[in-house]
Amino acid sequence: MAEFEPKIVAFVCNWCTYAGADLTGTSRIKYASNVRIVRFPCTGRIDYMLLVKAFDEGADGIIVSGCHPNDCHYTSGNFHARRRWIMFRSLCDFIGIDIRRIKFSWVSAAEGAKWADIVNSTVAAIRELGPYEEYQKVAKKPVKEVING
Amino acid sequence: MTLGFYPGCSLKGSSREYAESVLAVAKAFDITIEEIKDWNCCGATAAHNMNRELSFALPARILSLAEKQGLTEVVVPCAACYSRLTVTQYELAKDKELKDRISEVNGMEYKGSVTILNIIQMLDKYITPKLEGKVVKPFDHKVACYYGCLLVRPHEILKFDREEDPQSMDEVMLKAGATPIDWAFKTECCGAGLSISRTPSVGKLSGMIVGDAKDRGAEAIIVACPMCHSNLDMRRKEINKYLGEKVDIPVLYITQALGLAVGLDRKELGLNRHFVKVTV
Amino acid sequence: MSSDNHHSALTELGAELLEQSDVKVTRCYQCGKCTAGCPLAGEMDYPPSLVMRMLQTGRPELEEKVLRSFTIWVCLTCEMCFARCPMSIDIPKMMDQLRQKSLLEKKTNRKAKEIIAFHKSFLDSIRYTGRLYEIGLLADYKTRTLKILDDMDLALPMMKRGKLGIFPEMIKDRSGMASIFRKTNKKHKD
C-alpha cells in the first residue's frame, strides 16, 4: 500500500504567513505538496468553526499561521485569534478533536524557510498520527447548518 | 475596652520602662491590657538569620496563643517583634503549605485572625482621638522622631506610613504639644541586632542619627523600638566617641513622652531607668 | 508571560534563590543603588550589588565566595536596599537564605564567628526558657567568644536601673518550645 498522504489545510494571514510562503517559493525551497493554503486577511478573521468544518469534510491536519505577536498588520488581530484559540482548545476537548492535529504557528514574511519546515514537520507529524478517520466517523457534522443557516 | 498585649522579651528586661509607659498610658485612657498567656520570644533577628522555619514557628505560636485566648487585636510595642509577627502573618497567609507545616511544628492551630497593631497604630486608633483636653503638660520641646527600620520596612508587607520621611509619629507628637523637627535620619538603621557583636559599627550608625538630631536642634529623640532605644541611649559612650563630643539629648519612648504630656508620673513611666538623663 | 519559568539562565543556587526568596539574580542591572544606601556596605567584603553580580555570573567559585563571605552575616536586614531597589530585588530575604545555606554547608566566614555566636546564644536562651534571658545570653555569648570584659561597664548600671533580671523568666510550656526547636532543627545542627 502506498504511503498515507495526509490532507492538510493551512489557514494563513495575507500579510505575514502568505507572504512568507511566497518567499519560500521565490527562494525555491522545496517542501511536501500535501498542504493547501486558504488565504485570510488576518488570523483574527479565522473563525474556528471553519477548522471543525475542515475536519468534518475530511482534513487530517490543519495549520493556522499568522504574524508574530506585535507584528500584526492590524496590530491586534492575531492577539484576538490567540485568545479565541485558547477557548477553542477546550471546545476541541469537548467535541473530541485531537488537538495534535492542529499546528498553530507564527511565520513572518521573511521566514520562507520556516514555512517549509512547518509544512514538512506537520506533514510528518500527521502521517505519524494516521488518517483522521475516528473523527470523521463520529462527527455529527454539527456545523453543516452553520453555513447553510 | 480590652486590648491584647505582646510585650516581648525586651520589654520584660532591658526595656521594661517601655512596657511601664505603655501600661501607664493605656490605664490613663481606660484601656484594659490583657497580656498573651505563656507567650514566647519572637525569635528576633537571630531566628530569621539562622533558621527560616523557626523564624515563622516562634511568632506563629504567639499568634496562636492569642487566638486561643480570644484576642482579636494585639498591640506589639516592640518594633522588632511587630515586624516578625507581621511578616509571619503575611507569609503564612500567602503560603498554605507553610502555614500547615508551621501549625504542625507548633502543635497548635494557627488561623491568622488576629489584628496586629504597632504602638503608633495603637495610639492613632485609641489614644490620640481622645487626647484633646487631656494634655495637661504639653511636651513643649523640639523632638526628632526616629522610626528606624522595622516599623516602616518592608513597605510591601507592613504598609505603614510612607517609607522615606514617615509622618505618623510626628503627628502624634504634634498632638502631645511637641514640635517635631524635619531631619534626615528618621529611617536610617541604628545597627540594631549588631549591638553586642559589633559595637563599633553600632556606634557609627547610631552616632550619625544622634548627630543629625543634635545638629538640627532636637531636645529629645522619640523612639518606638527597644532596640533603637538601647542603641541610642545605652551606647552613648560609643556614639560620643564617634561624634567626638558629648551629646546628652535624651531618648524617650513615644509612650513616655505622651505620658508626660497627659501628666503621668515620671517614675511610673520608667524615666529613671535611662542612661542618658531625661531632663526634658 | 514574564513569569514564564525559563530558568535556564540560572544556576542551581540561582534557581534556589528564585524558588525560596523570589530573587531572580538576572533581574539585577547592577545600578548599585543597594550598595549606595547600605549602612554596612563599608564593612562588607562584597557590597550587596557586588554579591548580586557574583551570583549573576553563575561561576561556581564566585558563588562559593558569597557563601563564605562576611557580607551575609554583617547584613542587618535593615531592608534599605530592598526599599530602594529599582528592580524590587529582595536582597534581605536572599541574605537570610544565603546565611542558612552557609551555615548548613559549614561555610561560615571566620570573621562572622561572633555574630553567629551571638545568634546561637540568643536562640539557646529561647530554646530552654522560651524567652530571652538577657544575663544568660550575655554570659553564654561571652563564654563562646571569650569577650568577657566587653560591655561589662554596661551590665552593672543596667542592673541598677532594673534593666537586667537576675532570674530567667520561663514559659510554662517548655517542652513544647523544645519540640519546636527540635522539629525546625532537623537540618540545622549546632
Add this chain to the structure above:
Amino acid sequence: MSKIGVFVCHCGENISATVDCARVAETSGKLDGVAYSVDYKYMCSDPGQSLIKSAIKEKGLTGVVVAACSPRMHEPTFRKACAEAGLNPYMCEMANLREHVSWVHEKGEATTEKAIDLVRILVEKVKYNQSLNAIKVPVTKTALVIGGGIAGIQASLDIANTGHKVILIEKDPSIGGHMSQLSETFPTLDCSQCILTPRMVEVAQHPNITLYSYAELESVEGFIGNFKVKIRRKSKSIDEKLCTGCGLCTTKCPVKKIPSEFNEGLGMRTAIYVPFPQAVPNKPVIDREHCTYYLKGKCRICEKVCPIQAIRFDQEDTIEEVEIGAIVLATGFSVKQPDFFPEYGYGKYPDVITGLQFERLASASGPTLGEIRRPSDGKVPQNIVFVACAGSRDEAKGIPYCSKICCMYIAKHAMLYQHKVHGGKSYVFYMDIRAGGKNYEEFVRRAIEEDGVNYVRGRVSRIYEKNGKLIVKGVDTLLGAMPVDIEADMVVLATAGVANSDAEALAQKLHVSYDAYKFFAEAHPKLKPVETNTAGIFLAGACQSPRDIPESVSMASGAAVKVACLFSQDELTRDPLIAVVNRMAPPVYSSCVGCFLCVSACPYQAIEKEEIKNRAGEVIKTLARVNPGLCQGCGTCVAFCRTKSIDLQGYTHEQMYTEVMALLNEY
C-alpha cells in the same frame, strides 16, 4: 448560473516546468460553472491580458480565475484588466501556482493535482463573489494640529506650505512647548530661543495657518477626510483683536507672586500675564484662578491701565466647530517632579531641582539671566551633582523604559555648568550613557575629556541635607561597588519623561490607541511610526514617546507628508473589502442582537452603535454599524460575532466555507 473563465499561466517555464498547465486548464474546464478555460505563456503580458478581456466580452463571463503567480504580485493587474472589459474587478481571483506550487515542489502528478485543487477552490469561491464598488469618500483639505511645541509647529508649517489650511490649537497662552524653555541644545549648543522663535513667528503670520492658543479639543466625530471637530477656546479675558500687546496691564497687576510655569516655578508672574517675552501670540491672558477680581470681586487695575480698553472680564469660553480632513497629534510630554522621589527628599530641598529647572537657570532669559545660582540662597554651586535615570528605568516606580533624552541633556547641563562656573566640580551618576545619534557620543566625550565632568557609574540611593550641603549617597560600581558620598551644593535630577496627565482622555476622545504608559501608539513600530490605528490621525513628537528635537522635527515632517498625501486627492478610494452588518426588512432590521462583542474586538474602533427608531422617534433596536471610513478589513469582528451578523466582503462566511468544502470534497 455562473460563467467562469479560468486562465492558466505558464510564466514562461516557471510554472509549466513542473505543472502540467494544459491539464490544469482542461480539468478546470470541466468544473461546474466554468464556461471557458485556457492556458497561455505569459498571462500578465499585453496579449495575455487581451486574452482575458476578449473572453470576458465574447463569452459573457461572470467570474475570472487567473491561475498564475501570487496575488500579492498581480492581483491588481488582473482586476484592472477585468474592469476594463466591463467585469466588476472583485469578480476576479488568483490561484497561486507559482510561489505555492511550481517553485516549491518537484515535477509530478501530486504537483499538478495540487494546482488543480487550488484552481477549483477559487472557482467555487468566485461563484460567491459579489460585485463591489471601491469606496469613495470626499476629503476636507484642512488639517488640525493639536499641540504647539516644536513638533506641532513644524507639522503646521510643512502642511501649510503645501498649500493646505491648518488649524493649530495650543492649550497654553503661547506656542513653543518645552523647546521654548530650553537654554542651549545638544549636540551643537545653539540657543534654543534663537532657532525656535523665527518658526513661532512664521506660524503666526502664515496665511494658511489659523492659530488658536489657549484652546483645547472638545470633541471629534467622523472619520478620515471627514472629521467634525469642536474646539474650546478658553476665555483669555481680553479682546484679542483690540489688544496691541503693549504689556502695560501685566506690569501693573498687583498679584505678582504666582510661580511661573514657564520658569518651572523658579520665577514669578502676574495674574494677567504673557508667559515669556517672545510668546506667540504676544498677548496676555488673565489667569482666573489667581486674579483678585475673579476671586474677590475687586481690583480691575488692568482694565484701568489698558490704553485701549481691551480687557473683557465677562468673556466666556467659546466653542468653535470646524470640518477637518486629518489630525496631527503633537501634544508632547511632561517630566516628573522632585516629589516623585521620596529618597531624594520628596521635593522639600529647594536645591534639588529637575533638568527642566536647570534649563531655566542656564537660560539667558531665565530668572538668573543665565547664571547658575541655586534656588535656596542664590549662591553659585561649587559642587553639583547630576542624577541620571531619575525615575526612568525604574520598575519599582512604574517607569521601566528609558527616557532617551536625558543622557544627552545631562552632558549638556554639565558642560554648560563647567563653562559658566570656573573651578566648579560636576558629577554625573549614571547607569549607562545612551548617546546614539549623529555627533552625540562625541558630545558626551567632550563633556568628559575637555570639560572635566566626573562621570560615576552608579545610582544614587539617597540625598539629604546636612549643614547646608546636600549629601548625595552614591556608589561607583566600577570600583568594586565602592560607596561614594558627595557633599553637593545643588543636585539636578534628570527626571523621567512621561505622558501628559490628560493624554489618556485625549486618546479616548480621538479613538487612538496608547501604550501602558499613556504615550500614543503608532500603527506599526517600524513601518508606520507616524500613523495611528485610526485612519487620518497622525503623530508627531514626544507624545509618542520621549524624543529629542531632531527626531520630533523629522517625525513632524513625516506626519505632514502623510497629511499632504491624503490632501492630494479629492476623494479617497479604498478597497471595499470591509465588514458590513447585515440589514433585513423591518421589524427585524438585522440578525444583529446588539451584543457589541464586535465593538470590543475591532482594533480600529470602526464599529458604532446605530439606533433604529420608529416614526415616533422611539428607539426600537440598537444595532452594530461598521463605519466604512474606519474599517480596515481585518475581519476580527467577524470571528467574534456569535449570530453571524457581521461579515467581511471578499472573505465572507459563504466564500470561506465554500473554499474549505471545495478543497476537501475532491482532495
